[in-house]
Amino acid sequence: MPLTLKMSRKLTDRYALIVLxxxxxxxxxxxxxxxxxxxxLESVATRTAEEAVRQFDLMLNNAVLSADIxxxxxxxxxxxxELALRDQVTRRPFVRSxxxxxxxxxxxxxxxxxxxEAVNPKNYTNGTLWLMEGNTVxxxxxxxVYRxxxxxxxxxxxxxxxxxxNVLGLINQKTRLLIQVGDAWVDRYGKVQNVPLPHYPVxxxxxxxxxxxxxxxxxFGKDEVWRSIWFEYPGLLGLLVFLGLMSATTVHWLKKRSSSPTHELQRGLDAGEFIPYFQPVVLSETKQWAGAEVLMRWQHPKEGLVRPDLFIPFxxxxxxxxxxxxxxxxxxxxxLAPHANSMEPGFHMAFNxxxxxxxxLELVEDCRDFLQAFPPGHIRLVLELTERELIVPSAATHALFAALHGLGVMIAIDDFGTGHSSLSYLREFNVDYLKIDKSFVAMIGVDALSRHILDSIIELSAKLDLGIVAEGVETEEQSRYLTLQxxxxLQGYLFARPLTATDFITSLQARPATADHL
Structure with missing residues (x-):
């Protein structure tokens, strides 16, 4: 009997230790x-508000220029x-009347x-600005209205x-934004309010x-912190649960293995297991190949072909x-260099x-080596800026992009409209192309708000004289809409899935590739 009691107590202590x-x-x-x-989230809200102020000041500066003239x-x-007034509306971006x-x-x-029509100066904050609900037109x-x-x-x-x-909705879709002039304010839903400002809990x-x-x-709304934790830190949440189920010995073992992904990546790099796949980019009018995006895949000896989202973050x-x-x-x-004759001059290759x-500046040498492998002027090299990590503007980054442009390398912003820094990149770097994120393309014919955002991005690229590529095109309806706009x-499964080098070269030789200059 004492033995039984002693064993029960040890069992209880063991489970209590595991739970604790x-x-x-x-x-x-x-x-x-x-x-x-x-x-x-506090930092994101502040940066987003600052970016919105910069955009609104830019609009109002155009109004000031018109007013001065x-x-x-x-x-x-x-x-x-009256013709001079209409000339200002035509010349100045954002000016309505x-x-x-x-x-x-x-x-x-x-x-x-x-x-x-009479004007009441008291309607204008500091005699200068008035946020109106609308007018007869x-x-x-x-x-x-600027006065x-x-x-x-x-x-x-x-x-x-x-x-x-558009600015309130495009800068960062997850952030709730409003502009306040005097007692009036408006948010992304476009209805001017004269009630007290809403309180954002986060x-x-x-x-x-x-x-x-x-x-x-x-x-942000009150649930945004938990939503952010759930979507931004899923791996950490899983790790916490995992650690909660393990003993101190298992935790110690996991801690020793925390560096193993890096070692495995280095092993794969040394073994030449990271290989290129190619997804064609086509001209919207003719559907002929104009270039391709080069995508990285991991041909693992045990796991087979590994998806990029499983190893790129590491x-x-x-x-x-x-x-x-x-x-x-x-x-x-x-x-591809031995098959350069299958590609017309101007055929572009894009890398993330x-x-x-x-x-x-090592990237400059990498690009120079790549371009020198092909006949001069035959390939147009495009580098697509991703936003998984923020590129901080500095003297070094500006020198880098200047050197790249000196080589003829073109810069594109990947997944434009989904990251908080897209507009910042447009301002800081000499960008040549925007790539519309596939989430906007997928909403064509489905969601009116996303279509308006898509149209605004297209309009923005036209005003800034930037090229534009739509990725994730999967239906004929999407292709027709984008072409009309x-x-x-265009790039997407409607035209071709990512191809192995062999399949890409075979397809390239089997069809004429008419490349437009990017």
Whole structure:
């Protein structure tokens, strides 16, 4: 009997130790993750608000330029100046209308010519800005009106609310954003409100414009922290549960194995197991091949063909992504250079690069070696910037991109519209192309909001004189829509899945490849 009691007590102690050792890392880990996710969301909200302010200031600067030109015309006969007003609407991006005012009375507009309507300066915050619910032309669309006055003369320049709503919705879709002018505010849904501002429970940040009397408020809903933890840290959550089920000896064993992915990647790199696959890019009008994106695959001796999402993050974290990309470029040149005659001049080859590639000028030499393997001017090399890690603008990165452009290398932003830094990249780097993320393409004919976002990206590329490539095209409907919208290059399963080098070369030789200059 005593023996039985002693054994029960030891069994109880053993299970109690397992439960305690399991709960401790789970509870402590979730607490740390919650704190980290909250801080990360606060940082994202602030950066997003700052980016929105920069975009709105850019719009308003166009309004200021129009007002400065038109203000001296106030008081002149409307028939003499209405063409000049319309010229400003045509020339200035984002400007909806220009109106001349004399003694607080609108008498001439770019929309109607002669027009009579009283102006109340009190409607304008600091006498400068007014966020309107709409006007007689667009009653359901918000307008941001800039006012400039000199004596009895004044000018009203309105900015179309569609552009405001686009900025609020495009910069970061997960962040709730609004712009406030005086007591009025509007968010991505486009309805001007005059009620107190909503409170964002997580990461609320307010950034005021240094030039104009408005501010942008950003934040997240109350469930965003848990959503962020669930979607941003799934591996860590799984690790916490795993650690909670293991004893101290097993935890110690896992700790020793934490570096094994890096070792396995290095082994695979030394063994030449990372190989190129090629997904063609076609001209939207003719569906002829204009180039291809080179994708990395891992031909593992035991696991077979490994998906990139299972090893690329480890490669980026460890820094091995740089020599792996170098190997991929060298293999591609070796495989395709003998078949250069099957590709017309201008045929482009695209490779993905990350922040790791931008830390030195070695990438320039890699690109030079790749281009020298082909006849001069025969291949157009494109580097696609990914956003898994942020590329920080610096003197070194600017020197790198300048050297790349000097070689004739073109820069594209991959998955444009899904990352918080896409617009920042447009501002900081000399970008040549945008690649529309497949999530927007998939919503063609399904989701009206996503289609509007897609159209806005296409319009943005046209205004910035950038090329545009749509990826993830899987249906004829998507192909037709994108072609009608002026998207010149398409990529997706509708045309071809990623091909092995052998299949790609065979297909390339079997069909004429008409490459347009990118």
């Amino acid at each position: 050792s399991g709960l401790l890392p789970i509870v402590l880990g979730i607490f740390i993750l919650y704190w980290q996710a909250n801080r990360s 038109v203000l001296p015309m106030a008081g002149q006969d409307c028939h003499q100046v 220009v109106n001349l005012v004399w003694d607080n009375q609108i008498y001439c507009t770019s929309l109607f010519g002669e027009f009579k 667009t009653p359901d669309e918000p307008l941001l 400039k006055q000199k004596g009895k003369s004044s000018v009203l320049v309105s900015l179309y609310g569609f552009h405001l709503v 990461g609320q940040s307010s950034v005021a414009s240094p030039q104009f009397p408005y501010r942008v408020v950003a934040g 490669a980026e974290h460890s820094g091995l992504i740089v020599p792996m990309t170098r190997s991929l470029m060298a293999q591609t040149a070796l495989l 690069i990350t922040a790791r590639h931008c830390q030195s 002026g998207v010149k290059f």
